[in-house]
Amino acid sequence: MKKFLVGLLLLCIPSLLQAQQGYLEVTAPGNRQMQLAIAQPVSLFGAQNADIAKGISEVFNFDLTLAGPFTVMPAPPSENRSGIRPGEFDFAPWQAAGANLLIKSGYTLSADSLTIEFRLYDVSRGRELVAKRYSGKRGDLRKMVHTFSDEIMLAVTGERGPFTGKIAFVSKATGNKEISLMDYDGHNVQRLTKNSSINLDPDFSPDGRELIYTSYKRRNPDLYRRELFSGTEARISARPGINITGAWSPDGGKIALAMSKDGNSEIYTINKAGKQLARLTNNSAIEVSPAWSPDGSRIAFVSDRLGKPQVFVMNTDGSNVRRLTTSGAYNVSPRWSPKGDRIAYCRQTSAGFQIFVINADGSNDSQLTTEGSNEHPRWSPDGRFITFSSTRSGKEAIYVMRSDGSGQTRVSRGKGADSHPVWSPRWQ
Numbered sequence: 001m002k003k004f005l006v007g008l009l010l011l012c013i014p015s016l017l018q019a020q021q022g023y024l025e026v027t028a029p030g031n032r033q034m035q036l037a038i039a040q041p042v043s044l045f046g047a048q049n050a051d052i053a054k055g056i057s058e059v060f061n062f063d064l065t066l067a068g069p070f071t072v073m074p075a076p077p078s079e080n081r082s083g084i085r086p087g088e089f090d091f092a093p094w095q096a097a098g099a100n101l102l103i104k105s106g107y108t109l110s111a112d113s114l115t116i117e118f119r120l121y122d123v124s125r126g127r128e129l130v131a132k133r134y135s136g137k138r139g140d141l142r143k144m145v146h147t148f149s150d151e152i153m154l155a156v157t158g159e160r161g162p163f164t165g166k167i168a169f170v171s172k173a174t175g176n177k178e179i180s181l182m183d184y185d186g187h188n189v190q191r192l193t194k195n196s197s198i199n200l201d202p203d204f205s206p207d208g209r210e211l212i213y214t215s216y217k218r219r220n221p222d223l224y225r226r227e228l229f230s231g232t233e234a235r236i237s238a239r240p241g242i243n244i245t246g247a248w249s250p251d252g253g254k255i256a257l258a259m260s261k262d263g264n265s266e267i268y269t270i271n272k273a274g275k276q277l278a279r280l281t282n283n284s285a286i287e288v289s290p291a292w293s294p295d296g297s298r299i300a301f302v303s304d305r306l307g308k309p310q311v312f313v314m315n316t317d318g319s320n321v322r323r324l325t326t327s328g329a330y331n332v333s334p335r336w337s338p339k340g341d342r343i344a345y346c347r348q349t350s351a352g353f354q355i356f357v358i359n360a361d362g363s364n365d366s367q368l369t370t371e372g373s374n375e376h377p378r379w380s381p382d383g384r385f386i387t388f389s390s391t392r393s394g395k396e397a398i399y400v401m402r403s404d405g406s407g408q409t410r411v412s413r414g415k416g417a418d419s420h421p422v423w424s425p426r427w428q
Helices: 002-006 050-067 092-096 138-157
Strands: 012-017 034-038 042-045 070-073 101-110 114-120 127-137 168-169 179-182 199-204 210-220 220-227 232-239 243-248 254-259 268-273 286-291 298-303 308-315 332-335 344-347 353-361 375-379 386-392 397-402 418-423
Touching: 002 050, 002 199, 002 243, 034 050, 050 070, 050 101, 050 138, 101 138, 101 254, 127 138, 168 199, 179 199, 179 386, 199 243, 199 418, 220 243, 232 254, 254 286, 254 386, 268 286, 286 332, 298 332, 308 332, 332 375, 386 418, 397 418
Parallel strands: 034 070, 034 101, 042 101, 375 418
Antiparallel strands: 012 127, 101 114, 114 127, 168 179, 168 418, 199 210, 210 220, 220 232, 243 254, 254 268, 286 298, 298 308, 332 344, 344 353, 375 386, 386 397
């Protein structure tokens, strides 16, 4: 596992051109969506390699088609495999084709060592916006391209993209529910648990270096903490009854979870070592699925205190409880957006479970999914996307969509059922 994660940390040669402070405003004429063109990657030294060029283009197309701020367009027929640096190619074919932004990339492959140079251009102004060079192993190609996709989002919108992120999820590929890890687009799957039991509800620590999850490997549903780099595990809550739906606080100092050690399920907090137990709810109802607000001041949770499961919000000391969802008879799995303005959750409808988002004040309750049964919504670290599980293709699989519900795309590729996704924070 350590080798796998260390391999993600590419040697990044310093930027060839630093972007201006803030973001680089690039607009399309009128209200037309920006057109982003991806030039055919070229070899900067030695023979062309079709597999390398194809790999670069495929990752860019997936990332930037999903991204939303622009339409990805093909290279014009008149474009040839010219150079990638300023002065080495002509902007005219791209301008004639209607491109607003242009990605040029060149690679050097030597044995198993790969260096890729990327450049983003404002076509209308004939101006270079961002240039980066990354070096690593050939197997790091996808990581390099995802990293520059993040840079493109930063340059165009002022906020870095989430494309280098990981998704932890529950996989039944082995017949058991095990925790696995994959790139956000479904590649590079790594199985984390191998205990042939039931493992559920993974959640990343704020620095992305640890996971908590519930496992039945000792028969009781206990909460575990796992270090991703070393694979070291610790059982941090093994109270009698359930120890489920654990969620890290934004500062990493506490974990909120549901326990039934005193009878019915209530919301508690513990520290990462499993100590300093504090009870937040005290009700005869069933209460589960705590979710921290990004500022750490509030917790959303699910309670059936009014007869049916609904989403409630309280202060982190358990005070000032208020009902958030008022529509629907069965609402579960709340998760706060990174900016704290919206909460995604799951509602049971006549067409199965569907993903909704609601403002943190209870207004603007909107449905995002309609096809199949859809559950376990979790936000990307920039708030642009939501990952979730869906049965629309038969067995449960992991999907990603934009936060407004558009661009719903399947990303998990396994034959077994995949569920309970959670998007990693940006790697520190």
